Amino acid sequence: MVEAPGEELSLRDILETLKRQRVWLLAPPVLFGALALIYGFFIAEPRYASTATVNVAPVQVQAQLEGRIQVQGQSLLSFQALRAIAYSEEVTREVWETLRREGKLPTAWQDQGGTPGLERMVKDFKIKDETPRQQVVPQGQVPPVVASLTVQAPTPEVAARAANLWAEAVVKRVNAIPTARLRASLGALEEQIAPAEKVYREAQARWEAFQRTTTLPQDKAELDAKTGERVSLDQELSGLERDLAAVQGRIRALEAEARRQAALVPIGTSPEQLAIIGKRLKEAQENLKRETERARQAFQAAALTLENFRKTDRLSEWQQERDRLTQRLIEVGVRLAQVDTEKAGLEARIQDLEAALIKEPRVLELVREVVEDPVVAAALAKGDLSALAGLRLKTQEINPVYQPLVTQLVTLRANLAALLAEAKALAQEQQRLQVKLQDLRNQIAVQERAKEALLLEYNTKKAAYEAFRSRYDQIASLTSGDLSFDNPNPEYQRLRGTLIDAQAEEARLLARRAALEARIAQVEARINLLKERVAKAQVEQDRINQALELAKNAYLALSQKRTDLQIELASSESSLAQVIAPAYPIYEKVAPKRALLLALAVFLGLVLGVMAAFVAEALRPPRAEAAG
Numbered sequence: 001m002v003e004a005p006g007e008e009l010s011l012r013d014i015l016e017t018l019k020r021q022r023v024w025l026l027a028p029p030v031l032f033g034a035l036a037l038i039y040g041f042f043i044a045e046p047r048y049a050s051t052a053t054v055n056v057a058p059v060q061v062q063a064q065l066e067g068r069i070q071v072q073g074q075s076l077l078s079f080q081a082l083r084a085i086a087y088s089e090e091v092t093r094e095v096w097e098t099l100r101r102e103g104k105l106p107t108a109w110q111d112q113g114g115t116p117g118l119e120r121m122v123k124d125f126k127i128k129d130e131t132p133r134q135q136v137v138p139q140g141q142v143p144p145v146v147a148s149l150t151v152q153a154p155t156p157e158v159a160a161r162a163a164n165l166w167a168e169a170v171v172k173r174v175n176a177i178p179t180a181r182l183r184a185s186l187g188a189l190e191e192q193i194a195p196a197e198k199v200y201r202e203a204q205a206r207w208e209a210f211q212r213t214t215t216l217p218q219d220k221a222e223l224d225a226k227t228g229e230r231v232s233l234d235q236e237l238s239g240l241e242r243d244l245a246a247v248q249g250r251i252r253a254l255e256a257e258a259r260r261q262a263a264l265v266p267i268g269t270s271p272e273q274l275a276i277i278g279k280r281l282k283e284a285q286e287n288l289k290r291e292t293e294r295a296r297q298a299f300q301a302a303a304l305t306l307e308n309f310r311k312t313d314r315l316s317e318w319q320q321e322r323d324r325l326t327q328r329l330i331e332v333g334v335r336l337a338q339v340d341t342e343k344a345g346l347e348a349r350i351q352d353l354e355a356a357l358i359k360e361p362r363v364l365e366l367v368r369e370v371v372e373d374p375v376v377a378a379a380l381a382k383g384d385l386s387a388l389a390g391l392r393l394k395t396q397e398i399n400p401v402y403q404p405l406v407t408q409l410v411t412l413r414a415n416l417a418a419l420l421a422e423a424k425a426l427a428q429e430q431q432r433l434q435v436k437l438q439d440l441r442n443q444i445a446v447q448e449r450a451k452e453a454l455l456l457e458y459n460t461k462k463a464a465y466e467a468f469r470s471r472y473d474q475i476a477s478l479t480s481g482d483l484s485f486d487n488p489n490p491e492y493q494r495l496r497g498t499l500i501d502a503q504a505e506e507a508r509l510l511a512r513r514a515a516l517e518a519r520i521a522q523v524e525a526r527i528n529l530l531k532e533r534v535a536k537a538q539v540e541q542d543r544i545n546q547a548l549e550l551a552k553n554a555y556l557a558l559s560q561k562r563t564d565l566q567i568e569l570a571s572s573e574s575s576l577a578q579v580i581a582p583a584y585p586i587y588e589k590v591a592p593k594r595a596l597l598l599a600l601a602v603f604l605g606l607v608l609g610v611m612a613a614f615v616a617e618a619l620r621p622p623r624a625e626a627a628g
Contacts (some may be wrong), residue, residue, distance in 0.1 A: 029605030459518030467511030
């Protein structure tokens, strides 16, 4: 019974009131506790936490102090800057996309309604400064920045994976800060290497095509042979000149001696002797005429053969065809080098795309609570929640990133197949051109040798004919009187016979000298032609070698510089920020905290129960006094 106003409530009265209203006192705590247990065990999604620790070391810089070079530490960034990087959209988006590709993105972090999943995920990310406050560091150095990255997720595995991905993304962005200049230089260098490599491959293809098509070694060998032949011909001509000079000297001596002998016995020649001399002169003229006619016929035959050869000569046409085939062979070689370069680039891109496709699932699997589905939630509202709360709804959707990658991969493979077909066709054409060019060179060589032989035959026959004709012209007008001598001196007669023999020997040597001079002129012309061809080929070879050497040196220099930059970049990437403690799955729940939740619910229920008990006591009607 509540006391009348003005009366003080004692502790006994309060306890009596609570005892009488114990139903109102105990009902709210029991109800709130039951609701807290139902929420904690069946409705609330369990939460697990996992933490990764990141360390950012200071940058080592060189400073010249008091004439000495000292290495000092310089802080790369503060914790506030590290926090800004960690919560940047670039970093968090990378974590979210990676989890989505792996099919590990929880339902709570997916896009729902008007709230993006990325924003919902970031709410479960926490970063904390773990840098020791009283750390002892050497003079001139700064302490590193240490931060812990904690992620809460529905499963321990997802929490650990997300924490590690977050830490790796942060480390990558932090390490990219001092290497930005190196990456920019490397990117610019890559843009220079591609055209330099193309120029080098084209120069190499031109050099290989030149080596396959040039006749420089054969021309040099033939030039050496012709030079040796010219030397031997000069030696032979020198010997012939000596023999001819000796014969001519002997003729002059015989003529002088004959004149001296003729002066000793001046007696006229008898008619019988004149007849004999005339007969012999006639025979000599007839013989020389026949020899001259045979030489003329041989010369005309050689001239006719040479004329017929010139009518059917295709050397100029074949040489033009050879030049055209050589140019085409060079073009095919250059294109093959370009195809090889393009093929290598396509194969590298295909490998990258295949690696990306391996990482990208074709279908994304989404796992979410059954009660989060609107239709199922409405159905469960009418039934037993405890019987269905443990179920999972597994759905699949097409990965929007997978199909563009497949399309790009198919296009690249088609381009690669086209390049391979083109390379095969070019290789076949190159082989055909090489065979045809070799056959054409053989035909040209045979034709040149035939022409050279015909020219030699023509010049030899011409020289022989001219020698016989000159000698015949000398004796054709002679008579027996011109050859008669009025001296019966036997010595004079012997000298005259010897003189005639010497003159015949002189004519033979003159004809041989004319043939040698014609051969020397022909060899000299061939030597001049070979010298011109060798000079042109040597200039072309030097030009191609110089272009190849310049392109090779430029490409190798750029490649070496790229290697140096890559080594410097690799050594710089892992020297600043690093994950010193990766995250591991922890199977102890961090939420919901059922004991705390139950305690709060019971406490709140007790407070409400006490209030309800006093209200009920105040509203209870007073009992009537018992009649005395």
